[in-house]
Amino acid sequence: MESLLNHARQEPLWNTNKRVIAVLAAASLALIVFPLFGPSPFYLHLMIMIFMYAVMSQSWNVIAGLSGQISLGHGAFFGIGAYSSSVLYVHYGITPWLGILVGIVLAAMIAISIGIPMLRLSGHYFAIATLLIGISFQVVFQRWEMVGAASGLWIPLTEESSWLALQFHDSKTPYYYLFLGFFIVTYLLVWRLSNSKIGFRLRAVRDDYQAASSLGIDISKYKIIAYAISAIIMAPMGSLFAQYILIVDPDRMFSLEISIMVLLMTVLGGIGNIWGPLIGVAILIPVSEYTRIYFGGTGGAVDLIFYGLILMLICIFRPAGLISLLPKHLLEREKQR
Amino acid sequence: MAFEIILQAIVSGLLMGLIYALIAAGLSLIFGLMNIVNFAHGEHLMVSMFSSFWLWSLLGLDPLFSIPITILLMAFCGVLTHYLLIRYILKAKMLIQICATFGLSIFIRSLAQYLWTPDFRNVDQPLLEGRIEVANLFIGQPQFFTAVVCLIAFFLLYLFVTRTETGLALQATAQDREAAEILGIPSNRMFAMGWAIGLGCVGVAGGMMTNYFFIFTDVGVNFALFAFVAVALGGFGSIIGCLYAGIIIGLVESLGGLLIDPSFKLLYVFAIYLLVVIYKPQGLFGRY
Numbered sequence: 351m352e353s354l355l356n357h358a359r360q361e362p363l364w365n366t367n368k369r370v371i372a373v374l375a376a377a378s379l380a381l382i383v384f385p386l387f388g389p390s391p392f393y394l395h396l397m398i399m400i401f402m403y404a405v406m407s408q409s410w411n412v413i414a415g416l417s418g419q420i421s422l423g424h425g426a427f428f429g430i431g432a433y434s435s436s437v438l439y440v441h442y443g444i445t446p447w448l449g450i451l452v453g454i455v456l457a458a459m460i461a462i463s464i465g466i467p468m469l470r471l472s473g474h475y476f477a478i479a480t481l482l483i484g485i486s487f488q489v490v491f492q493r494w495e496m497v498g499a500a501s502g503l504w505i506p507l508t509e510e511s512s513w514l515a516l517q518f519h520d521s522k523t524p525y526y527y528l529f530l531g532f533f534i535v536t537y538l539l540v541w542r543l544s545n546s547k548i549g550f551r552l553r554a555v556r557d558d559y560q561a562a563s564s565l566g567i568d569i570s571k572y573k574i575i576a577y578a579i580s581a582i583i584m585a586p587m588g589s590l591f592a593q594y595i596l597i598v599d600p601d602r603m604f605s606l607e608i609s610i611m612v613l614l615m616t617v618l619g620g621i622g623n624i625w626g627p628l629i630g631v632a633i634l635i636p637v638s639e640y641t642r643i644y645f646g647g648t649g650g651a652v653d654l655i656f657y658g659l660i661l662m663l664i665c666i667f668r669p670a671g672l673i674s675l676l677p678k679h680l681l682e683r684e685k686q687r
Numbered sequence: 688m689a690f691e692i693i694l695q696a697i698v699s700g701l702l703m704g705l706i707y708a709l710i711a712a713g714l715s716l717i718f719g720l721m722n723i724v725n726f727a728h729g730e731h732l733m734v735s736m737f738s739s740f741w742l743w744s745l746l747g748l749d750p751l752f753s754i755p756i757t758i759l760l761m762a763f764c765g766v767l768t769h770y771l772l773i774r775y776i777l778k779a780k781m782l783i784q785i786c787a788t789f790g791l792s793i794f795i796r797s798l799a800q801y802l803w804t805p806d807f808r809n810v811d812q813p814l815l816e817g818r819i820e821v822a823n824l825f826i827g828q829p830q831f832f833t834a835v836v837c838l839i840a841f842f843l844l845y846l847f848v849t850r851t852e853t854g855l856a857l858q859a860t861a862q863d864r865e866a867a868e869i870l871g872i873p874s875n876r877m878f879a880m881g882w883a884i885g886l887g888c889v890g891v892a893g894g895m896m897t898n899y900f901f902i903f904t905d906v907g908v909n910f911a912l913f914a915f916v917a918v919a920l921g922g923f924g925s926i927i928g929c930l931y932a933g934i935i936i937g938l939v940e941s942l943g944g945l946l947i948d949p950s951f952k953l954l955y956v957f958a959i960y961l962l963v964v965i966y967k968p969q970g971l972f973g974r975y
Contacts, residue, residue, distance in 0.1 A: 414782060420782055422726070474724050475964055475968070477726075478724070479960065481726075482916075486953055489954065490954070493950055617786050654796075658791065659790070661789070666776065
C-alpha cells in the first residue's frame with residue numbers, strides 16, 4: 351500500500367502548493383472580472399465554450415484518467431442532462447435548475463446501472479459498451495415522440511431574461527458566469543476528489559488492480575463510483591448548453607463528436623492530470639472556433655481529420671499528453687512528510 | 688403465412704450473420720494476437736467497400752471480379768496500420784491503445800467524408816442480381832452469394848490458423864510472444880500478418896457487400912458494433928466462436944426487427960451484449 355500511495359503522491363500537479371493556489375486564485379479573479387471590460391460577444395462565446403468543454407473533458411478525465419476505463423460514448427450523459435432539463439421545462443414548466451438536478455440523478459443512475467455489469471470485466475468490454483450506449487441513446491431519442499423525436503424540442507422563449515428560466519436574451523454575460531461557476535466548482539470538486547481516499551484508491555486500482563484488490567479495495571465498486579461521478583459532472587453541461595442554444599435535438603445533443611472531443615482534449619492535454627483537460631481545451635476550442643469562422647460550418651469533416659490525426663500522434667509520441675512537456679519541477683509534488 | 692415470414696426472416700438473418708461472422712473473425716484474430724481491439728474495424732470495412740465501388744465505377748470492374756484486388760488492398764492497409772501506428776503502441780497502456788485505434792477510426796471516416804462526401808452510392812447492375820425462389824422463400828442472389836463467399840473465407844481462415852505452420856506460428860505468438868520469439872518466430876512480422884489477414888477478411892465481406900449494399904462513409908459503424916458484440920459473445924480471441932456469435936446476432940437482429948420494431952435493431956444487439964457480459968463474460972468459446 352505504501353508504495354502505491356507513494357506512486358500516487360508523485361503524480362504531477364494533482365497536489366497543489368501555496369504558490370499554485372495563489373496563481374489559481376488570481377486566474378479565477380481575472381476570469382470573474384473579464385466581462386467587466388466589455389469583451390465582444392464572440393470572446394464571451396469562446397470563453398463559454400472553453401468552460402463547457404473544460405468541465406466535460408474533466409468529467410471524462412475522472413473515469414479515464416483516475417480509474418483507467420475508457421468511455422467512448424460520454425456524449426450520452428451530455429444528452430441526458432440536456433433532455434431532462436428541457437423536457438421538464440417544455441412539458442411541465444419546471445425550472446431548469448430543478449431539471450439540472452434531475453439530469454444529474456438520471457445520469458448517475460444510468461452510469462451505475464451500466465457500470466455494475468460492465469466494470470467488473472477488462473476495459474475492452476466497457477469501452478465497447480460505452481460505444482454502444484452512445485449510439486443507442488441517439489437512436490432512441492431520434493424516435494421518441496414525447497421528446498420531439500428527430501426534430502427535437504424548442505425551448506419556449508420567455509418575455510424577459512430570467513434566472514428562473516435560465517434564459518438571457520440580451521447578453522451572454524449571465525451565461526458566462528453560469529458556466530464559469532460550474533467550471534470552478536467542478537475543478538475544485540475533482541481536485542478534492544483526487545486528493546481524497548477515493549482518489550488514491552482509484553489510482554491504485556488503475557495502476558495495479560491485483561495489488562489494490564489484495565489490499566481489500568473493492569475494484570469494481572470504485573470504478574463504478576468514478577463512472578457515476580463522471581456522469582454527474584457531465585450532465586449539467588448538457589442542461590446548460592440546452593439553455594444556451596435553446597434547442598435540443600438528438601443529432602446535436604447525442605452527437606458522437608462530443609464523445610470524440612472530450613476524449614481528444616483530455617488525451618492531448620494529459621490524461622490523468624487535473625490540468626490536462628484544461629490545456630487540451632485551451633488549445634483546441636479556439637482553434638475549432640476560429641476555423642469555423644474562416645472555413646465556415648461546412649468543413650465539419652476537415653477538423654475531424656486533424657483531430658483523428660492528432661489523437662494518433664499523441665498516442666504514439668506523447669502518451670502522457672502535452673502537459674508532460676512542462677518543466678519537471680512544476681510537475682513534481684513538493685516533498686511531503 | 689406468418690410462418691413463412693418468420694422463416695424468411697430467419698434466412699435473411701442467417702445470411703447477414705455470416706457476414707458479421709467474417710468481419711468479427713478479422714477483429715478477433717487481431718485481438719487474440721496482440722490484445723488490441725481495432726476500433727477502426729468499421730472504417731476499414733467502409734474503405735474496402737469504397738475500393739470495390741471505385742474499381743467498378745472508374746474501371747468498370749464488377750465487384751465480383753475485383754474481390755482479389757480489394758483483399759490485397761486491405762491486406763496492404765493492415766500492414767500499413769501495423770507499421771505506422773500499432774507497432775508504436777504495442778507496449779502502451781490499454782487506455783492509449785484504445786485511443787489510438789479510435790483516433791484512426793475518426794481519421795479514416797472523416798477523410799473519406801472529405802474526399803467522397805457523405806452521399807449514398809450503389810453499384811448499378813452488378814453481375815449478381817435478382818433473386819432465387821426456393822419453396823416460397825425469396826433469397827436475393829447477391830445476399831446468398833455474399834454469405835456463401837463469407838462462409839468459405841471463414842473456413843479458409845480457420846484452416847489457415849489451425850492447420851498450417853504459419854497459422855500455428857500466429858497462434859504461438861498470440862499465446863506467448865516472448866516464448867514464440869525464442870523459438871525464432873518474428874513477432875513483429877506475425878503481428879503485421881495478423882493485421883493483413885484480419886483486414887483481408889474485412890475486404891472479402893466489404894467487397895461482396897458492395898454488390899447490394901449502399902456504400903457511404905458511415906456504413907461501417909453498425910457493422911463494427913455488431914462485430915464487437917460478436918467477438919464478446921464468441922469469446923475474445925476465439926475464431927470459431929465468431930461464426931456462432933455472428934449467426935446469433937444476425938438472427939436476433941432480423942427476428943427482433945420483424946417481431947418488435949425494425950428501427951431498434953441496435954438495441955436488441957446491445958441487449959445480447961449485456962446478457963453475455965452479465966451471465967457469460969468469457970463468451971461461448973472464450974479462452975479467458
